[in-house]
Amino acid sequence: MQSMTNMVAPATEVVRTQPRRKIGVLAGAVFRLSRLLRARMSRGSSEHVAATSTEDRYRMWRQQELRQQLTDHFDVTRVRGRDVLDFGCGTGELSRMLCEYGGRSVTGVDMSAEAIDKANRDATCERGTASSATFVHAHDNKRIPVEDDSSDLICTFDVLEHVPDIDAACCEWRRVLRRDGRVWIWWSPWRGPFGHHLSSLIPIPWVHLLLPQKTIFSACAAMYDDPAFVPRKWDIDPDTGQKKPNKWHDVESFEPFLNRLTRRSFERVVSRSGLKVLRRETHGFRGRISGWLSAVLRKIPVIGDCFVSYYIYEVGRASQGG
Numbered sequence: 001m002q003s004m005t006n007m008v009a010p011a012t013e014v015v016r017t018q019p020r021r022k023i024g025v026l027a028g029a030v031f032r033l034s035r036l037l038r039a040r041m042s043r044g045s046s047e048h049v050a051a052t053s054t055e056d057r058y059r060m061w062r063q064q065e066l067r068q069q070l071t072d073h074f075d076v077t078r079v080r081g082r083d084v085l086d087f088g089c090g091t092g093e094l095s096r097m098l099c100e101y102g103g104r105s106v107t108g109v110d111m112s113a114e115a116i117d118k119a120n121r122d123a124t125c126e127r128g129t130a131s132s133a134t135f136v137h138a139h140d141n142k143r144i145p146v147e148d149d150s151s152d153l154i155c156t157f158d159v160l161e162h163v164p165d166i167d168a169a170c171c172e173w174r175r176v177l178r179r180d181g182r183v184w185i186w187w188s189p190w191r192g193p194f195g196h197h198l199s200s201l202i203p204i205p206w207v208h209l210l211l212p213q214k215t216i217f218s219a220c221a222a223m224y225d226d227p228a229f230v231p232r233k234w235d236i237d238p239d240t241g242q243k244k245p246n247k248w249h250d251v252e253s254f255e256p257f258l259n260r261l262t263r264r265s266f267e268r269v270v271s272r273s274g275l276k277v278l279r280r281e282t283h284g285f286r287g288r289i290s291g292w293l294s295a296v297l298r299k300i301p302v303i304g305d306c307f308v309s310y311y312i313y314e315v316g317r318a319s320q321g322g
Helices: 025-043 047-051 055-073 093-100 113-124 166-176 213-225 263-272 288-297
Strands: 083-087 105-110 134-137 151-157 177-187 275-283 310-317
Touching: 025 213, 055 093, 055 151, 083 093, 083 166, 093 105, 093 113, 093 151, 105 113, 113 134, 151 166, 166 177, 166 263, 166 275, 263 275
Parallel strands: 083 105, 083 151, 105 134, 151 177
Antiparallel strands: 177 310, 275 310
C-alpha cells in the first residue's frame, strides 16, 4: 500500500500551525498535539492511514481485517451448512466472506439504506455464484427484518458500539436465533484508548474520557480545516471527488454514532434478554511492555475496559450449555 509520506501535501504548502477559526485554549492544545502526532505518523508508516485513503484501498484493508477477526477467533467450519445473519453488515464484506465458508444462506441487515444499496449492487454481480448473499434494510432499530427461529449463527463484527438500542438488539437476537444457535461478536469498547473512533483526526488515546465533548469536536473541526490534514475516503464526496464540507462545527455529541457501551452493561443486557455468554476473550495491547501492562490493568474493576483493545464473545440462548 502507498505510504503516508507520499500522500501528504508538500512541505511548502503546510505552513499553518494555528487553526483557521478561533477555538478555546484546551481545544487548541488538542489540535496542536494531534497535528504533531499526525506529522510523526506521516514520517513513519501508517498502514491504516494509507488503507483508508481511497474506496478500493479501504475495501481491501477491510476485507483483510474482517477475515482475520473471523478466522483468528472463531471456528469457521461451523459456518458450513448454516443459516447465517450478518447483523450490521454495512456494504456486505463479511456477508460475502461467510458465503465463502459455506453458509447455506447468508442474510445481511443494516440500518443504512445507502450501505444496503451498495451491498445489493455488488450482490447482483454475484448472483448464481457460491458467494451470493441477501441484503435487507432494517427500517426499525428495534426489530430485525427476519423470521423467528431463522438463524443458526449471528455474526456482528465492529458493530456493537454503534447499536442505538442494545436491549432491543439482544432481544431480537434471542427471537431469531434457533435453539442451539450462536452469536459471534468482535467488539472494540467505548473506554478503550481509541474508543472515540476519531483517530484519523485526533490520534490521542483516551481523549474522549478526559475532555468535554465540545472541546473534542472543536479540535476535530480545526484539524479538518488544517492544510496538513489528509482526508480519508469517507471525507470525499463520491460525486465530485472533492473534500466534503466540515461537519464537525455542528457535531455536539458522540451519540447516536457511539453508545458508550461497557463490558458489564453489555453482559447485564445479555442476561436479561434470555441469552447467555458462552465465551469471552479479552485482548489487550500489542507490544511487550504495553501488552504486559494492559494484561494487569484490564483486570481492575470499573477501569478495566480502558485497557482493552477488543473483546470476543460467543453468546447463545440461556438454556444452552457451554
